[in-house]
Amino acid sequence: MALCLSDKKVLKMSTENTLEHKIDKADLEGKQEYTITVYAENRVGLLNRIAIIFSKRKINIESLNTSPSEIDGIHRFNIVIHESYEVVRKLARQIEKQIEVLKVYFNTNDEIIWQELALYKVSTDEIAEKVTVERLLRQYGASAVVIRKDYTVFAVTGHREETDALVKALEPYELIEFVRSARVAIIKDSAGFHEKLKEFEAFEPGEELVENEFLDKGQKIFTM
Amino acid sequence: METAQDTIQQNEAKAATSKTLFKGTGSQVLLNGLVEEGVTTIFGYPGGAIMPIYDALYDYADKLEHILVRHEQGGIHAAQGFARASGEVGVVFATSGPGATNLVTGLADAQIDSTPLVCITGQVFAHLLGTDAFQETDVINITTPVTKWNYQVTDAKEIQEVLAKAFYIAKSGRPGPVLIDITKNAQLQLEEFPEYVKCNHIRSYRPKPKVRIEYIEQAAELINSAKKPFILFGQGVILGKAEEEFKAFIDKTGIPAAWTIMGEGAIPTSHPLNVGMLGMHGNYGPNVLTNEADVIIAIGMRFDDRVTGRLDKYAKQAKVVHLDIDPAEIDKNVKAEVGVWGDCKETLPLLTNLVNENKHEDWLAKFRQYNQEEIDQVITPELYPTGDEMTMGEVLRNINEICGGDAVIVTDVGQHQMVACRYAKFNNTRSNITSGGLGTMGFGLPAAIGAKYGAPDKTVIAIIGDGGFQMTPQELGTIMQFGAAVKILILNNRFLGMVRQWQQLFHDKRYSFVNITSPDFVALAKSYYIEASKVDERANLRQALETMINHEGSYLLEVMVGRENNVFPMVPQGMSVSEIRLK
Numbered sequence: 001m002a003l004c005l006s007d008k009k010v011l012k013m014s015t016e017n018t019l020e021h022k023i024d025k026a027d028l029e030g031k032q033e034y035t036i037t038v039y040a041e042n043r044v045g046l047l048n049r050i051a052i053i054f055s056k057r058k059i060n061i062e063s064l065n066t067s068p069s070e071i072d073g074i075h076r077f078n079i080v081i082h083e084s085y086e087v088v089r090k091l092a093r094q095i096e097k098q099i100e101v102l103k104v105y106f107n108t109n110d111e112i113i114w115q116e117l118a119l120y121k122v123s124t125d126e127i128a129e130k131v132t133v134e135r136l137l138r139q140y141g142a143s144a145v146v147i148r149k150d151y152t153v154f155a156v157t158g159h160r161e162e163t164d165a166l167v168k169a170l171e172p173y174e175l176i177e178f179v180r181s182a183r184v185a186i187i188k189d190s191a192g193f194h195e196k197l198k199e200f201e202a203f204e205p206g207e208e209l210v211e212n213e214f215l216d217k218g219q220k221i222f223t224m
Numbered sequence: 225m226e227t228a229q230d231t232i233q234q235n236e237a238k239a240a241t242s243k244t245l246f247k248g249t250g251s252q253v254l255l256n257g258l259v260e261e262g263v264t265t266i267f268g269y270p271g272g273a274i275m276p277i278y279d280a281l282y283d284y285a286d287k288l289e290h291i292l293v294r295h296e297q298g299g300i301h302a303a304q305g306f307a308r309a310s311g312e313v314g315v316v317f318a319t320s321g322p323g324a325t326n327l328v329t330g331l332a333d334a335q336i337d338s339t340p341l342v343c344i345t346g347q348v349f350a351h352l353l354g355t356d357a358f359q360e361t362d363v364i365n366i367t368t369p370v371t372k373w374n375y376q377v378t379d380a381k382e383i384q385e386v387l388a389k390a391f392y393i394a395k396s397g398r399p400g401p402v403l404i405d406i407t408k409n410a411q412l413q414l415e416e417f418p419e420y421v422k423c424n425h426i427r428s429y430r431p432k433p434k435v436r437i438e439y440i441e442q443a444a445e446l447i448n449s450a451k452k453p454f455i456l457f458g459q460g461v462i463l464g465k466a467e468e469e470f471k472a473f474i475d476k477t478g479i480p481a482a483w484t485i486m487g488e489g490a491i492p493t494s495h496p497l498n499v500g501m502l503g504m505h506g507n508y509g510p511n512v513l514t515n516e517a518d519v520i521i522a523i524g525m526r527f528d529d530r531v532t533g534r535l536d537k538y539a540k541q542a543k544v545v546h547l548d549i550d551p552a553e554i555d556k557n558v559k560a561e562v563g564v565w566g567d568c569k570e571t572l573p574l575l576t577n578l579v580n581e582n583k584h585e586d587w588l589a590k591f592r593q594y595n596q597e598e599i600d601q602v603i604t605p606e607l608y609p610t611g612d613e614m615t616m617g618e619v620l621r622n623i624n625e626i627c628g629g630d631a632v633i634v635t636d637v638g639q640h641q642m643v644a645c646r647y648a649k650f651n652n653t654r655s656n657i658t659s660g661g662l663g664t665m666g667f668g669l670p671a672a673i674g675a676k677y678g679a680p681d682k683t684v685i686a687i688i689g690d691g692g693f694q695m696t697p698q699e700l701g702t703i704m705q706f707g708a709a710v711k712i713l714i715l716n717n718r719f720l721g722m723v724r725q726w727q728q729l730f731h732d733k734r735y736s737f738v739n740i741t742s743p744d745f746v747a748l749a750k751s752y753y754i755e756a757s758k759v760d761e762r763a764n765l766r767q768a769l770e771t772m773i774n775h776e777g778s779y780l781l782e783v784m785v786g787r788e789n790n791v792f793p794m795v796p797q798g799m800s801v802s803e804i805r806l807k
Contacts, residue, residue, distance in 0.1 A: 041428050045364055045374075052369050093552035099373045099393055102428045200427045 030084030033062075034106050035114065035185045036092060038077035039069060039193055041100040050077065050101075053094045059083060063116075065182035070192055074102070080183050102200055107187055114185035118163035119145070120154045121177035122170055127152055130173055140166045151176060245418060250380030251280035251411045253420075254344070257387040259287050260420040263315050265306060265677050266290045267299040271319025272359055274346025276411035278317075291677070291706050294698035296323050298670035300330025301696070304339045305674030308657045309632055309682075311465065313394050314674065316343040321359030324366075324405070329664060331370040331401050336661030337486060338463060340399035342390045350378040350407040363405045372400030380413035388423035397431025398550040399463055433551055433565035440571060442562045443521075443545045444578035450519035452587050453479045454510075456502060456531075459486035459660075460524010460548060460568055467491065467653045469572040470523065476576055478583040480591050482510035484525045486660040489650035493629060499591045503531040504795045505642040508602075508804060509594030511795060514539050515802040516590075522546045524568050527557040528661065537800035547571055601806045602792050607647065613786030614762055616640055616715050620647040622769050623685065623713075631683040631773075632657065634675050636668030636692030639721035642791045644687045654679070666695030669712065673699060676708040683711065683773060690716040690742045700752040703778045711772050712754075712780040714745055717787050725790045749780035756780035 040046055047066065054061050062080040069076035081088065088106050096104040124147065127136075136142055136154065140162070146153040156163050163180055246253060254277060258266070266288055270278040281290060293299040296318045303314030318324055324345040334341050348357040364376050373393045375386050383406070390402040447453055461470045467490050474481050474491070480499040483490065491498055500507030502514070511533075514520070520542045525531070532538045535557065546553075546560035547568050554563035564571050606617030620643060623631070629649035634657040635641040641658055650656055657675050659667040672686030693714050703710060720738040727735055749756035755775060759768045765783065772781040795804045 044376075045368065048365060049368050056369065090552070090556060093556075097550065097552050099426065099429045197427075200430075 030086065031082055032084075033080060033082055033109055034085075034088045035109070035112050035183065036077070036079040036081065036088070036095070037105040037107070037185065037187060038079065038095055039102045039104075039196075040075050040077065040098075041102070042068075042073060042075040043100050046075075046098070046100050047077075049098050050079075050095055053091060053098075054079075054081070057087075057091075059087070059091070063182040065184050067184070071194065071197060074193065074197070078183055078185050103193070103196060105187060105190070107185075111189065112185040112187055114159070114183050115157050116160060116163055116181050116183050118156045118166070118178065118180040120156070120166060120170055120175060121151050122154070123174045123176060124149060124152045126173045136166070136169070140169065142166060245416045247416050248414070249276065249280065249411065250377075250383050250406070250413045250415070251277040253380065253415070253417045254383050254387060254406070254411075255280050255284050255288065257384055257420050258315065259284070260422070261387070261391045262312070264289060266315045266317055267293055267302040267306070267674065268317030269293055269296050269299055269319070269323060270317070271321075271323045271346065273320035273348055273408050274317060274323070274344075274406075274411070276408060277344070277346065277406070290317075291673075291702060293670065293673075294701040295696065296326035297329055297666070298673075298696055298699040298702065300327045300334070300341070300343065301664075301667050301670035302674030302677075302699075302702075303341050303343075304330060304334055304337075304667075305634060305657055305671030305676075306678040307334075307339050307341060307674075308671075309654055309675040309678030309684075311654060312678070313340045313342055313391055316341060317345075318343065319346045319359065320348055320363070320405075321361050323359075324363040325361055327403075328366060328370060329662075331367055331403065333659055333662040333664045333667065334401040335370045335372065337659065338399050338459065339401065340394040341401040342387075342394050343401065343403045345403060345405045346411070347376065347405045347407045349409045351409070353378075353407070363403070367403050370401070371403050374403040374405070376405040376407070377410050378407045380410045380415050381417075383410065384417060384420055385423075388421060389426060392423040392426070393429065397429075432549060432567045432570075435564075435566040435570055435574070437574070439562055439564045440574045441578060443547075443564050444575055446519055446543055446545055446562060447477065447479075447521060447575075448580050452513075452517045453477070453519045453521060453584065454513060454517035454542075455479050455481035455521045455523060456484065456514075456525055457481055457487045457490060457523045458484040458525025459490075461487060461490040462524075462653055464524060464549065464567050464569045466524075466567075466569040466572055469569055469576070471495070473572050473576045473579075476581050477579050478581075478588075479521065480584065480588055482507070484528070484531055484660070485645050485656075485658060487525060488645055488656040489653050492651050493649045494651075497588075499588075500595070501646060503528075503801075504533070504797075505646065505791050505793065506531075506795075507595065507646075508598040508793050508806065509591040511793070511801040511804045512594055513590060515541065515800065517542045520544045522548075522558075522560075523572070524548060526553045529557075532557065533795045533797075533799055533801040533803075537802070547575075598793065598806065603647075606643075611786070612762075613789070614759075614765065614783060615789055616643040616717075616785050617647050618762075619713070619715060619765065619769070619783055619785070620644060620687075622766055623773075624649045626770055626773055627683060627685075631655070631685050632675050632679055634658070634668055634672035634684060634686045636686075636688040637663045637665045637722075638689045638692060639717070639725065639789075639791050640687055640689045640715040642722075643715075646791075655682075665689075665692040668692055669696050669710075670699045670702075672710045672712070673702055673708045676710050684709070685711045685713055685773070687713045687715065689721060690714060690718065690745075691720045691740050693745070694740070694742065697748065700749060700754060700780075703754060704752040707777060709777050711775070712749070712778070713769075713772070714780065714782045715785050716742060716745070716782055717785050717789065718742070719787060721789075722791070724788070728788070728790070729794075730796070745780060745782045754778050754780055756782070758782040758784070760784040 065078040092104045142154040303316045307314035348360045394402045543561040547564040607621045629651040668688040676684045724738040746756040772779045
């Protein structure tokens with residue numbers, strides 16, 4: 001439900017953008033979608049600490065995902081917001097300031113590869129009678145996850161517009177349930193976090209480190 | 225085959241290793257840790273969920289002095305005063321529920337003013353968490369926005385590591401308050417503990433950004449090319465213990481320097497390059513000339529709105545060099561041409577090396593010129609009034625004359641605070657203790673108690689308004705019981721003066737609920753066995769102040785000042801700093 005709400009908001013904002021562009025260009029020009037990537041320790045309460053940085057400034061989070069990263073014990077947050085560069089940069093610094101946060105990146109959509117996953121539950125009868133499942137699967141890149149007598153569940157992975165398109169297509173055919181995941185994103189230019197982590201584990205931030213101190217001397221290094 | 229001798233040797237070896245281990249409760253290991261961290265004074269208040277810690281404290285009376293405050297808010301403000309006066313970490317104990325929620329104002333105050341604190345709160349048993357148990361509150365989530373770091377301990381084995389981290393986080397980098405919430409079972413838990421190890425590294429936390437020499441070079445180049453350079457310094461200089469480095473920098477460059485309210489005292493008031501206070505009630509020259517300077521060098525300050533006034537008309541002509549330990553402060557409110565990240569204790573000497581020796585005589589003369597105008601129109605009438613009514617300024621002038629600038633001045637919030645910060649003389653750093661960022665009324669009395677413990681050899685004077693005093697008067701009880709020799713000076717104008725001033729100037733004199741009445745403060749103090757007197761005539765003022773300051777123990781002096789005096793100069797809200805009013 002939260003996702004549906006934010007979804008509507010995004011659509012509304014984009015129309016507002018085009019309308020108001022003519023009236024006050026300077027004000028809205030800078031606002032666009034940014035994906036913030038946070039590398040952090042996996043610690044109880046950190047999600048709240050990060051979330052209040054946005055809510056304190058009355059900034060809505062459009063999408064939020066948290067999951068393990070490529071490194072054991074380090075979590076990765078993906079946060080999508082619609083804001084100007086200046087605001088996003090300040091937010092990123094405030095997030096990075098939190099004790100358990102290692103590093104924050106923020107990127108525009110052309111700097112990342114991203115996906116969202118959507119699931120659609122429709123009546124099997126309805127689908128069988130009125131549309132050809134095959135067409136759906138092909139046209140929208142959907143896959144059938146479950147097919148039962150009473151209902152069928154389709155899955156689509158893609159950008160917002162792609163998952164939205166299938167919602168539209170299924171609307172006439174009794175879309176029983178719909179859910180979409182948060183955005184997950186990979187930064188095109190990123191070389192991963194392994195090298196960075198070594199720097200963080202060193203007492204002085206060095207340029208290059210031969211060994212990963214944390215893995216070698218885990219007991220001696222404070223972790224959360 | 226094992227001989228008996230071998231067995232004995234083995235047993236002895238075992239005994240030797242177990243000596244480094246400590247067997248005891250979570251509470252005991254916590255108190256051991258505090259001793260290891262060099263803590264000597266704790267401000268606190270017991271209660272159900274922190275009883276095991278207080279039980280252990282009973283045996284630590286020779287190592288840890290516990291000051292029983294009268295309210296947890298008083299406890300945390302006292303710890304703030306202690307930290308600000310001493311440069312050490314302030315420590316607070318409080319129980320769960322209301323004990324912990326009473327800390328919130330102090331945490332917010334310490335967070336915005338970067339004061340290092342470690343607060344220990346008791347919490348209900350871990351198995352009761354989330355059951356709405358008696359005196360259970362979600363302290364971690366309530367305090368998250370107002371702490372630098374917080375952590376809930378549910379297992380005694382975590383205590384040492386968490387405490388070590390808490391002290392490291394509180395005092396390193398940009399300091400701030402840390403809260404540890406310990407469930408009652410962890411306090412009681414019997415364990416074998418290893419030796420206490422202090423923390424000096426957390427992988428996800430970089431207290432100081434790496435100093436980049438290229439930015440120092442750029443900053444030096446800009447400073448060397450400046451015709452009208454101007455330094456704005458804040459508490460960062462004091463927190464970084466960089467007063468000497470700062471003085472060397474301004475002495476070499478000859479650049480006029482003005483302070484934010486939190487930076488006051490980092491260099492003596494009498495220093496020839498100290499041109500005064502910035503901001504809403506700051507001095508005339510520093511405000512007006514902010515909009516004339518060509519290069520502004522901001523050091524350990526954060527361009528608060530009370531300093532900048534209207535931001536889009538603030539120093540637009542100037543190129544800004546900003547030195548700060550907290551990268552999030554650079555470009556936050558004012559765009560920096562050159563941002564120098566780092567601890568000013570390290571960056572200032574590097575910068576001093578690269579800047580040219582200089583004297584900006586003509587530019588300094590401009591500050592003096594504005595200062596003269598302010599002296600004539602504002603300062604002289606305030607310090608040497610001719611009317612019958614006493615002014616707050618003349619009280620401060622008398623204090624300066626008696627103490628010569630060596631006292632620690634703690635203020636509350638309001639008109640008296642602005643007057644005290646404007647007119648008090650300081651020879652030493654860590655002598656001006658005030659609630660700058662949060663503006664917490666009720667801060668003054670408890671903070672002064674803490675400051676006395678933090679600087680026991682200094683005269684500590686708490687200057688408080690009649691309104692603010694009535695927010696935390698219960699701490700007179702703490703003075704009564706533990707004897708902190710705090711001099712309490714109430715400047716009574718029988719109004720909530722600052723709000724009244726705004727109502728007069730901006731709300732057509734509609735005095736809405738600023739007319740506050742007071743009890744007999746002298747009788748109140750005496751009921752706590754604290755010496756007290758009251759002055760309502762100028763003729764008795766000097767003598768009364770001398771009596772207060774020379775009195776052996778604590779003393780309360782109430783001075784009746786003019787009812788409707790205003791603090792000037794003033795930058796009205798929403799106006800530019802150059803539109804500062806002298807009346």
